[in-house]
Amino acid sequence: MYVEMQHIHKTFDGFRASNDVSFGVEKGHLAALLGPSGSGKTTILRMIAGLDMPDSGEILLNGVRVNELPGSKRGIGFVFQNYALFRYMTVAENIAFGLEVQKKGKKEIKERVDELLELISMKELGKRYPNQLSGGQKQRVAFARALAPNPQLLLLDEPFAAIDAKVRRELRAWLKEMIEQVGITSIFVTHDQEEAMEVADTIIITNQGRIEQIGTPEDICREPQTDFVADFIDCRRFQLLMAIK
Ligand SMILES: Nc1ncnc2c1ncn2[C@@H]1O[C@H](COP(=O)(O)OP(=O)(O)OP(=O)(O)O)[C@@H](O)[C@H]1O
Ligand SMILES: [Mg+2]
Incomplete structure (x- = not known):
């Protein structure tokens, strides 16, 4: 695993933005953090980037604990919507x-x-x-x-949120191609499930600061592990997407 988050907790004024968050992203893979607004996606990215500190838990990059390492020394590039x-x-x-x-x-x-x-x-x-x-x-x-x-790692927080639908589709196909070409490990935040399914190798579903499920788009559609996931993910759209491919 290139990125590992182990039992991360983060509260803001008593509010649990991350509640026992654990996941890993393999080297060269593109993972999507997908979840509703306020579910803690940006908080996770900010902690990986070193812009916020977790209250507890470990952040590992390439097997090395980086909790105390300044963001500028973590070898991370980021593209934020408002950056x-x-x-x-x-x-x-x-x-x-x-x-x-x-x-x-x-x-x-x-x-x-x-x-x-x-x-x-x-x-x-x-x-x-x-x-x-x-x-x-x-x-x-x-x-x-x-x-x-x-x-070594690229973080993207809803990079296309401000762009209209048609261009956005083109851009995400372009982005996927670029990331594959460069071979860089990447984490992409979105609340658009179609975007996540089209782009990512692995989808990490967030809800209320927790991780609900981690898997390939196919895994998640075949076997949603929680009621939330079954409700949140619309697999008819996924099947349509697969049919188009
Ligand atoms: N600096 C902060 N101070 C107080 N609360 C915060 C802070 N940052 C985030 N939060 C709260 O933590 C929760 C998770 O926020 P976060 O920005 O991670 O959500 P998100 O999943 O990225 O949402 P969105 O899809 O709307 O961008 C929200 O309820 C938010 O209000
Ligand atoms: Mg966000």
Whole structure:
């Protein structure tokens, strides 16, 4: 397992945002955290990223306990819905940001930025500013910026929530392809089950701070383990999806 959460508890002013959360994500896999609003998805990501500390429990990355390790040292890239691009930086400068922070050489930075612009098919747009891009293009740049320092783990918190339905479908197919191509372990948060089923190897279902079930989309549809899951997941949509594939 590349990521392991073991018996994580987190309360905010007495409110249990994470209640005995345990799960693992294998190296190179894409897991989706799926659950209703307020079920604790973002809280989990923030603890993995080192933006919040669990009250108890262990967080392991590649077998090493990282509870006390600052987020900046965990080798994590993240794309958050509201993690906007830097407005006064060009696309290329945005992508270069993490490398500048690491004080990499000019030549190395340029090569990496060019490589990433190519990866996200935006080679010609490096000099544009964020306000000259579409929503989908902005999120592609956010993805490239997160990948630039070669993180071992990528966290995505509803990266397409602000994007309209059609573009969103295209983007998630694109994202899945990119993640497979790069081979990076990723955790993707969504409250859209269709999105989770289409994108993820493993789905982790959250409800009221707890994990209800972990499994492949197929497992979850065949054998929902709790009443909540049976109620929450609409497998007719899943079967339709499988038929389309
Ligand atoms: N800093 C905080 N202070 C107090 N309560 C918080 C804080 N962060 C989260 N919570 C509470 O913890 C619960 C879980 O929040 P979280 O943001 O993890 O949910 P979520 O599953 O990501 O929801 P959404 O789908 O709406 O983004 C919510 O009830 C929220 O109000
Ligand atoms: Mg959230």
